[in-house]
Amino acid sequence: MNTYAFSISISIFCILTHISSSLTSDGLSLLALKSAITTDPTNSLTTWSETNSTPCHWSGITCNSAHRVTVVFLPHRNLTGYLPSELGALLSLKHLSLSNNNFSKPIPDHLFNATNLLSIDLSHNSLTGPLPEKIKNLKMLTFLDLSSNRLNGSLPESLGNLTSLAGTVNLSWNEFSGEIPASYGLFPVMVSLDLRGRWNHRRRRRRHWLRRWLKDGGD
Numbered sequence: 001m002n003t004y005a006f007s008i009s010i011s012i013f014c015i016l017t018h019i020s021s022s023l024t025s026d027g028l029s030l031l032a033l034k035s036a037i038t039t040d041p042t043n044s045l046t047t048w049s050e051t052n053s054t055p056c057h058w059s060g061i062t063c064n065s066a067h068r069v070t071v072v073f074l075p076h077r078n079l080t081g082y083l084p085s086e087l088g089a090l091l092s093l094k095h096l097s098l099s100n101n102n103f104s105k106p107i108p109d110h111l112f113n114a115t116n117l118l119s120i121d122l123s124h125n126s127l128t129g130p131l132p133e134k135i136k137n138l139k140m141l142t143f144l145d146l147s148s149n150r151l152n153g154s155l156p157e158s159l160g161n162l163t164s165l166a167g168t169v170n171l172s173w174n175e176f177s178g179e180i181p182a183s184y185g186l187f188p189v190m191v192s193l194d195l196r197g198r199w200n201h202r203r204r205r206r207r208h209w210l211r212r213w214l215k216d217g218g219d
């Protein structure tokens with residue numbers, strides 16, 4: 001091969017590499033999730049490759065017609081890792097389900113940049129730290145299950161302002177402390193609010209409130 005042919009083939013290689021590495025920004029956000037996962041014993045993420053142009057055929061992922069990610073569905077995969085803030089850049093995301101895994105560390109504030117979220121299920125993980133106030137950004141949220149984690153701190157008052165909540169708010173089996181904000185009394189009648197389980201302070205008072213809510217609005 002002469003030098004000319006060689007440099008042509010190098011150029012073609014570069015062009016092809018460039019084309020195949022032009023993964024969408026949603027795909028890059030998901031790769032941030034993949035790199036935040038240290039163990040994937042069920043090989044759930046083997047199809048998640050930077051050589052694709054969209055993440056739309058990756059396992060657990062659903063896209064809309066514009067190739068934006070609308071669903072991340074990976075429950076019961078025994079994944080160990082943490083939630084990277086890049087998930088908040090999935091601006092078309094409607095459903096996030098990562099329940100029954102082993103995600104630890106805090107829920108990043110930036111997750112709540114994804115303001116089209118309708119449902120979040122992060123139950124049965126090892127998440128720590130507070131539930132960020134910024135959850136009030138999610139004006140369309142109808143379902144929230146954060147049960148069975150190690151979340152602590154006080155419950156954000158702003159959650160009570162999410163008037164779209166129409167299904168379940170399950171915060172049970174965490175390590176929250178302090179009082180239940182009065183704003184939670186504003187949840188629509190059809191919300192099933194579950195706050196059972198470990199609680200640091202004022203256990204007796206909580207029971208009283210819980211009974212009242214279940215009577216007024218719970219199931």
Ligand SMILES: *[C@@H]1O[C@H](CO)[C@@H](O)[C@H](O)[C@H]1NC(C)=O
Binds near residue numbers: 078
């Ligand atoms: C997940 O881990 C648990 C306990 O280590 C094990 O019993 C279960 O079979 C695993 N599930 C899958 C889908 O690998």
Ligand SMILES: *[C@@H]1O[C@H](CO)[C@@H](O)[C@H](O)[C@H]1NC(C)=O
Binds near residue numbers: 086087110113
């Ligand atoms: C989330 O929004 C904040 C400002 O509102 C911005 O600084 C940050 O980069 C955004 N994060 C992501 C992951 O999109």
Ligand SMILES: *[C@@H]1O[C@H](CO)[C@@H](O)[C@H](O)[C@H]1NC(C)=O
Binds near residue numbers: 080
């Ligand atoms: C869960 O993650 C922690 C580290 O965050 C690790 O020590 C532990 O072994 C993991 N548990 C399982 C069942 O994978």
Ligand SMILES: *[C@@H]1O[C@H](CO)[C@@H](O)[C@H](O)[C@H]1NC(C)=O
Binds near residue numbers: 171192194
């Ligand atoms: C809330 O979560 C706990 C533990 O994950 C579960 O036992 C309970 O049934 C759930 N409550 C509702 C109302 O869904």
Ligand SMILES: *[C@@H]1O[C@H](CO)[C@@H](O)[C@H](O)[C@H]1NC(C)=O
Binds near residue numbers: 154177
């Ligand atoms: C929450 O737990 C972390 C350790 O996971 C601890 O450092 C922090 O002080 C706790 N915060 C509250 C308000 O209890």
Ligand SMILES: *[C@@H]1O[C@H](CO)[C@@H](O)[C@H](O)[C@H]1NC(C)=O
Binds near residue numbers: 136157158
């Ligand atoms: C909830 O909404 C009310 C009225 O829209 C507002 O005055 C209040 O500041 C909000 N609370 C939080 C914690 O966002």
